[in-house]
Amino acid sequence: MPTAVRRTQAERSAATQAKLLDAALSCLVELGYAGTTTIVVAERAGVSRGAQLHHFPTRAALVAAAVEHLYAQLTEAYQTAFARVPRGADRLRAAIELLWSMFTEPRYAAVLELFTAARTDAELRAHVRPIAERHQANVYRLARRYFPEAAHGRGLDEALTLVLDAMQGMASTRAVHEHGPTAAARLAALHRLVAPTLAPPRGRRVA
Numbered sequence: 763m764p765t766a767v768r769r770t771q772a773e774r775s776a777a778t779q780a781k782l783l784d785a786a787l788s789c790l791v792e793l794g795y796a797g798t799t800t801i802v803v804a805e806r807a808g809v810s811r812g813a814q815l816h817h818f819p820t821r822a823a824l825v826a827a828a829v830e831h832l833y834a835q836l837t838e839a840y841q842t843a844f845a846r847v848p849r850g851a852d853r854l855r856a857a858i859e860l861l862w863s864m865f866t867e868p869r870y871a872a873v874l875e876l877f878t879a880a881r882t883d884a885e886l887r888a889h890v891r892p893i894a895e896r897h898q899a900n901v902y903r904l905a906r907r908y909f910p911e912a913a914h915g916r917g918l919d920e921a922l923t924l925v926l927d928a929m930q931g932m933a934s935t936r937a938v939h940e941h942g943p944t945a946a947a948r949l950a951a952l953h954r955l956v957a958p959t960l961a962p963p964r965g966r967r968v969a
Contacts, residue, residue, distance in 0.1 A: 779817050781807040786828035790872035795879040826889035829873055833897040836864045854960050865933040912960045921956040
């Protein structure tokens with residue numbers, strides 16, 4: 763019989779953290795921030811309370827790490843999907859539609875939960891803010907790579923900020939507002955607004 767390969771302590775620790783982070787995300791989506799206690803997360807992850815406290819001593823640290831975990835997964839998924847955009851396609855339209863698909867991913871509700879809760883929770887805000895800022899900076903870096911013709915000056919950052927803020931608002935209200943423009947119509951409007959900056963006509967220089 764083959765001998766089972768024993769995992770190292772680092773591998774066991776990483777596996778435990780992954781269970782806790784995935785459980786925290788599912789709790790945030792299903793139960794909201796108020797219902798996402800460290801005890802509930804540990805039970806859902808199948809991890810002892812002691813192990814949970816060892817890795818994440820507070821609820822704020824746990825849920826913030828869970829969102830950072832989600833951001834990493836969404837970024838990887840976005841890069842993989844964008845790499846499949848065929849030559850000759852409208853890359854800006856594809857970029858906007860793919861970005862919106864990240865905002866409508868069911869687990870993104872966890873981000874919305876924490877952003878709302880952080881407004882009145884100073885401890886949570888202190889954990890979430892640097893994670894959100896790092897993620898946004900990474901999004902800007904990807905945009906400069908995908909649209910190098912628009913990477914000079916402030917136009918790209920301003921256009922991207924508009925897109926991100928608009929999508930954040932759309933994601934926050936999509937479960938409440940049943941009427942008004944469809945998501946497709948709003949994405950088309952965003953495309954029209956930012957196209958002159960991110961996808962200028964050939965031969966035109968971006969300011």
